[in-house]
Amino acid sequence: MKHTVSVLVENKPGALARVSTMFARRGFNIESLSVGPTERNDVSRITLRVDCERHSIEQIEKQMHKLVNVLRVSELEPGEAIERELALIKVHAPADKRHELVALGEVFHARVADLGADAMIFEVVGSPEELDSFEELVRPYGVKEMARTGRIGLGRTSATAPTPRKHHV
Amino acid sequence: MSGSKKMVGADAVLRSLEAEGVETVFGIPGGAILPIYDAMARGTTVRHVLARHEQGGGHMAQGFARASGKVGVAFATSGPGATNLVTPIADAWMDSTPLVCITGQVRSNLIGTDAFQECDITGVTMPIVKHSWLVQDVEELPSIMKAAFHVASTGRCGPVLVDIPRDIQEAALDFKYPDSVDLPGWKPPTKGHPRQIKEAATRIAAAEKVVLYVGGGTLNGDAVKEIKELAELWRIPVVTTLMGKGAFPETHELFMGWPGMHGPKWSNYAVNKSELLVAVGARFDDRVTGKLSAFAPGADIIHLDIDSAEISKLRHADVPVVGPLKQILHDITGELRKLQSAGATSRTEPWLRQIREWRDEFPLRYTKASGGDFMKPQTVLEALQAQTADRDDVIFTTGVGQHQMWAMQYLLCNQPRSFITSGGLGTMGFGIPSAVGAKAARPDATVVCVDGDGCFQMTCQELATASLEKLPIVVVLVNNGYLGMVHQWQNLFFEERRSQVHLTHQVPDYQMLAEAYGAAGFTVTNEDELEAALSEALTCGRTAVVDCRVDPAEGVYPMIPAGAAAIDMLEYQDPQGAMA
Numbered sequence: 001m002k003h004t005v006s007v008l009v010e011n012k013p014g015a016l017a018r019v020s021t022m023f024a025r026r027g028f029n030i031e032s033l034s035v036g037p038t039e040r041n042d043v044s045r046i047t048l049r050v051d052c053e054r055h056s057i058e059q060i061e062k063q064m065h066k067l068v069n070v071l072r073v074s075e076l077e078p079g080e081a082i083e084r085e086l087a088l089i090k091v092h093a094p095a096d097k098r099h100e101l102v103a104l105g106e107v108f109h110a111r112v113a114d115l116g117a118d119a120m121i122f123e124v125v126g127s128p129e130e131l132d133s134f135e136e137l138v139r140p141y142g143v144k145e146m147a148r149t150g151r152i153g154l155g156r157t158s159a160t161a162p163t164p165r166k167h168h169v
Numbered sequence: 170m171s172g173s174k175k176m177v178g179a180d181a182v183l184r185s186l187e188a189e190g191v192e193t194v195f196g197i198p199g200g201a202i203l204p205i206y207d208a209m210a211r212g213t214t215v216r217h218v219l220a221r222h223e224q225g226g227g228h229m230a231q232g233f234a235r236a237s238g239k240v241g242v243a244f245a246t247s248g249p250g251a252t253n254l255v256t257p258i259a260d261a262w263m264d265s266t267p268l269v270c271i272t273g274q275v276r277s278n279l280i281g282t283d284a285f286q287e288c289d290i291t292g293v294t295m296p297i298v299k300h301s302w303l304v305q306d307v308e309e310l311p312s313i314m315k316a317a318f319h320v321a322s323t324g325r326c327g328p329v330l331v332d333i334p335r336d337i338q339e340a341a342l343d344f345k346y347p348d349s350v351d352l353p354g355w356k357p358p359t360k361g362h363p364r365q366i367k368e369a370a371t372r373i374a375a376a377e378k379v380v381l382y383v384g385g386g387t388l389n390g391d392a393v394k395e396i397k398e399l400a401e402l403w404r405i406p407v408v409t410t411l412m413g414k415g416a417f418p419e420t421h422e423l424f425m426g427w428p429g430m431h432g433p434k435w436s437n438y439a440v441n442k443s444e445l446l447v448a449v450g451a452r453f454d455d456r457v458t459g460k461l462s463a464f465a466p467g468a469d470i471i472h473l474d475i476d477s478a479e480i481s482k483l484r485h486a487d488v489p490v491v492g493p494l495k496q497i498l499h500d501i502t503g504e505l506r507k508l509q510s511a512g513a514t515s516r517t518e519p520w521l522r523q524i525r526e527w528r529d530e531f532p533l534r535y536t537k538a539s540g541g542d543f544m545k546p547q548t549v550l551e552a553l554q555a556q557t558a559d560r561d562d563v564i565f566t567t568g569v570g571q572h573q574m575w576a577m578q579y580l581l582c583n584q585p586r587s588f589i590t591s592g593g594l595g596t597m598g599f600g601i602p603s604a605v606g607a608k609a610a611r612p613d614a615t616v617v618c619v620d621g622d623g624c625f626q627m628t629c630q631e632l633a634t635a636s637l638e639k640l641p642i643v644v645v646l647v648n649n650g651y652l653g654m655v656h657q658w659q660n661l662f663f664e665e666r667r668s669q670v671h672l673t674h675q676v677p678d679y680q681m682l683a684e685a686y687g688a689a690g691f692t693v694t695n696e697d698e699l700e701a702a703l704s705e706a707l708t709c710g711r712t713a714v715v716d717c718r719v720d721p722a723e724g725v726y727p728m729i730p731a732g733a734a735a736i737d738m739l740e741y742q743d744p745q746g747a748m749a
Contacts, residue, residue: 010354013303018295025296055481062478068300068320071354 002031003057004076004083004153007046007064008038015069019046022063028052032128032150043071047152049128076153083153085128088113089135092142093120101141108134119144173343178307178333179204181344182271183213185314188346191242193609195220195229199246200286202273204338218609218638221630223250225602227257228628231266232606235589236564236614238391240267240322241606247273248286251332255294256596261328262297263593264412265389267321268328274303276336291332300355301330307340312347319350324357325476326389358475361492361500369447369471369488370504373403374513376445378520381405382428382457385412385592386450386474390494393417393585396449399502404515406524408436410451412592415582425524429457430729431574434531437727437735439524440465447471450494453483454593455731463734473497533578535723536743543720544696546572546647550579552699553617553645556707563587564607564616568600568624570654572647574725576619598627604642605635615643615707622648622672622679629682635712636687643706644683644714649721650674657724661739674718683714691715720744 009015016035023030032049050060061073076083093101093115101120102112110124124134128151135146176184182205186194193216198206209217220226223245230241241261245254251272261268275284291301300320302313313331321329373379387396393416400407400417406425407417417424426436440446446468451457458464461483472479472486473494480489490497505513535547557563558581565580566589567573573590582588589607591599604618625646635642649656652670659667683690689711691702699717706713722744729735 013305014291014295014301017292021295059478059482062480066299066324066476066478068352068355 001053002049002051004081004151005048005050005057005060006074006076006153007048007070008072009044009046010069010071011037011042011044012069015044016046018067018069019064022067023048023050023060026059026063028056028060032148034150034152036152045152047150049151074155076155081153081155083127083151084125085131085149085151086123086125087131087135087146087148089122089124089138089143090119090145091122091138092118092144094118097141101138104137110134173345175341176344177204177208177338178304178310178340178342179208179338180211181307181310181342182314182333182338183208183215184344185311185346186215186242187213189240189314189318191215191240193218193233194242194244195226195233195606195609196244197221197223197226197246197250198244199250199273201247201275201335202244202250202338204335205244205271205273205333217244218605218634218640220602221633222628223253224256224598225605225628225631225634227254227268227270228260228596228599228602229606229609229631229634230268231257231261232566232589232603233610234266234268234606235603236586236607237610238586239610240269240318243268243270245270245272246286247275247290248288250286251288251290252293255297256594258294258328258330259297260591260594260596260599264591265326265385266328267326269317269321270328270330272330272332273338274332274334277305277334278336280334291330294330297328298330299327301332303332304334304337307337307342310337310342311344312351315347316350316352319352320355324355325386358477358492361473361490361497363500365488365490366497366500367504369473369490370501370508372445372469372471372488373405373447373501374505374508375516377516378442378444379405379517380425380439380443380446381407382410382440382446382448382451383407383413383416384410384449384451385416387413387416387494388585390450390475392450392494392498395495395498395502399498399505402502402509403505404517404521405447406439406517406521408432408440410454410457410592411577411590413451414577414588414590415585418583419581420583423521425528427577428735430459430731431578431725431727433528433533433578434727434738435524435527437729437738438527438531441736443468445469445471447473449473449498450475452479458483459729459733459735463736534741535726536745538696538720541720542694543718544693544699546575546649546719546723547579548696549645549647549699549717549719550575550619552703553619554580556700556703557615557617560615562614564589564604564611564614566590566600566604566607566616566618568618568620569595569597570621570623570652571649571657571725572619572621572624572653575647580619597624600624601628601635601642601644602631604644605631605638605640608635608640608642609638617643617645617707619645619647621653622646622650623652625679626672626677629686632683632686632688632712632714641710641712643712645703645706646679646714646716647719648674648679648716649719649723651721653721654725656721660724662730679714679716683712686712688712688714692718694718
């Protein structure tokens with residue numbers, strides 16, 4: 001099963017390396033990882049997507065808690081979090097296909113970020129699943145290159161804020 | 170800044186060590202750490218023990234830490250000096266030894282340029298340290314030193330590394346050692362949860378077939394008194410892991426040996442037939458459990474540990490309690506006293522009787538030598554045990570392999586911190602340097618390194634350190650001329666095809682080698698000479714090496730083959746005729 005884990009770390013050299021090294025060392029695979037600033041300039045947020053069993057995700061969280069630079073670890077439960085991702089997709093777009101592609105993009109609120117003689121770059125933001133769908137739809141036209149940011153997420157304001165899992169109170 | 174003093178970074182390192190109460194450090198100087206060694210020459214209360222190899226220095230710091238309960242400190246220069254520390258760091262990581270490693274680094278402006286003796290040691294060691302710091306601003310040095318000692322010694326103990334570029338060592342700062350640490354992400358548990366403690370006590374009170382499975386965390390957690398109180402109050406049999414050896418007196422009537430690959434049959438039976446297994450600072454290591462699914466299959470698990478990540482890592486814990494073991498055990502005993510006042514009584518007597526019957530039925534055994542060229546290795550350990558049995562001031566260290574397992578089986582340790590060995594990493598060569606470190610920590614103790622000939626040759630250069638630094642140790646060399654454990658596995662699992670394991674009894678001459686290092690050397694080939702040689706070595710007051718020539722065909726038994734169920738043990742196999 002796939003899990004999204006949100007990790008707040010001190011904005012210090014090596015913090016990201018320590019987190020990713022721990023995953024590699026313990027044999028956990030990272031499907032996507034994004035890191036960026038938060039509302040505090042001394043704190044960064046790492047959002048990780050991992051595919052593993054419930055037992056493993058608990059191990060991952062506990063191992064991460066032991067890292068000195070890690071301030072908080074919480075799992076973003078589906079339905080209780082907003083998750084978004086940005087993709088840039090360079091699609092083969094000869095003149096006769098452009099209209100079709102633009103129309104397709106509109107369904108996904110994808111913006112044409114760049115247009116060349118035989119290709120265009122879509123910029124699309126959405127849930128990672130929406131991005132998967134869009135990618136599937138444009139693939140038959142020929143995807144020349146693609147870059148995705150990896151998902152980021154926050155707990156919903158309506159739900160209770162995501163709290164760190166209690167470990168063996 | 171009030172109370173601050175102008176100095177350079179190198180001085181700040183030493184003033185920090187002094188402020189932490191560090192008495193002894195171990196290391197070797199080199200280019201990138203020259204300013205720190207110069208500051209040492211200008212004056213400090215810290216004693217520096219000059220090792221002959223950085224690995225030796227690191228293991229000495231480990232031995233110091235394990236014998237004293239304090240943080241061990243090792244120094245090394247950049248590049249190869251630092252990489253030579255990697256093995257002790259990995260060892261300290263696996264065995265939860267508090268260790269602060271201080272390495273010199275090339276100047277800040279050279280970092281990343283592949284400069285002479287440059288190595289990204291914080292990168293290399295990242296998976297095997299609790300935390301590490303590359304100091305980038307000299308003003309941060311005092312707070313980093315404070316944090317390093319704090320992180321190494323709180324929560325689950327372990328190694329940390331502080332890498333200091335040479336220009337930082339030379340840069341001036343206003344030094345003031347901080348009173349507290351600022352580590353918002355480091356919050357080790359401070360107290361076990363009362364409800365879980367109550368639940369643990371209730372289950373222990375009701376159990377008939379219960380075993381305390383005591384690991385090295387009990388020593389790190391300073392919970393030796395508490396484990397004894399708990400065991401004695403409720404009459405609970407105790408087994409200890411290799412790392413926990415000495416945490417419970419081994420001549421105590423409730424002591425039931427050591428479970429695992431080379432533990433006696435009765436100890437493994439006790440664990441495997443138990444209905445309630447109380448793990449105390451132990452981590453269900455594969456060398457203890459064998460095949461995990463067949464380990465104590467009928468037991469509920471109570472797991473007490475400072476590290477929440479150990480809970481249910483390998484074996485599901487029915488009652489986990491996370492926190493300092495000293496407090497948790499104290500409180501469990503307190504709850505049991507309350508239950509006792511309310512009429513509950515221990516129900517373990519039939520179970521204790523059963524384990525004792527197993528002990529009588531399946532004792533450790535071997536066939537004594539009848540003449541021939543060699544002594545039996547077990548006989549050497551029995552003789553050492555006989556000569557040290559009534560003393561509470563003896564510390565044993567070991568290397569890794571057959572001799573280590575015989576040491577576990579035949580040396581009975583009644584004192585905490587009296588058996589220092591490399592458990593998790595299994596580092597050959599750990600014995601001699603860790604003995605030197607233990608001697609530095611406990612100068613009044615007699616420190617005996619039980620070593621194998623393979624291990625000896627990995628770190629014997631530290632005999633020079635022992636001689637010159639006036640840190641005399643006694644090395645009892647269980648010399649079978651082989652990489653004995655590998656030899657044993659080749660015999661058992663590779664159809665006796667011996668591949669690259671024969672070290673021979675020809676070279677080196679250990680007695681001469683000992684003498685070359687300024688130590689007393691003894692060669693013992695006959696059991697009749699054994700007692701006298703050991704006695705002289707133990708009392709001569711110098712570093713001594715007793716080369717005991719033992720039967721290469723002898724194996725360590727019983728044995729649970731790797732991955733097998735603990736209950737499927739190989740019994741003692743008399744080598745006579747089979748392998749000799």
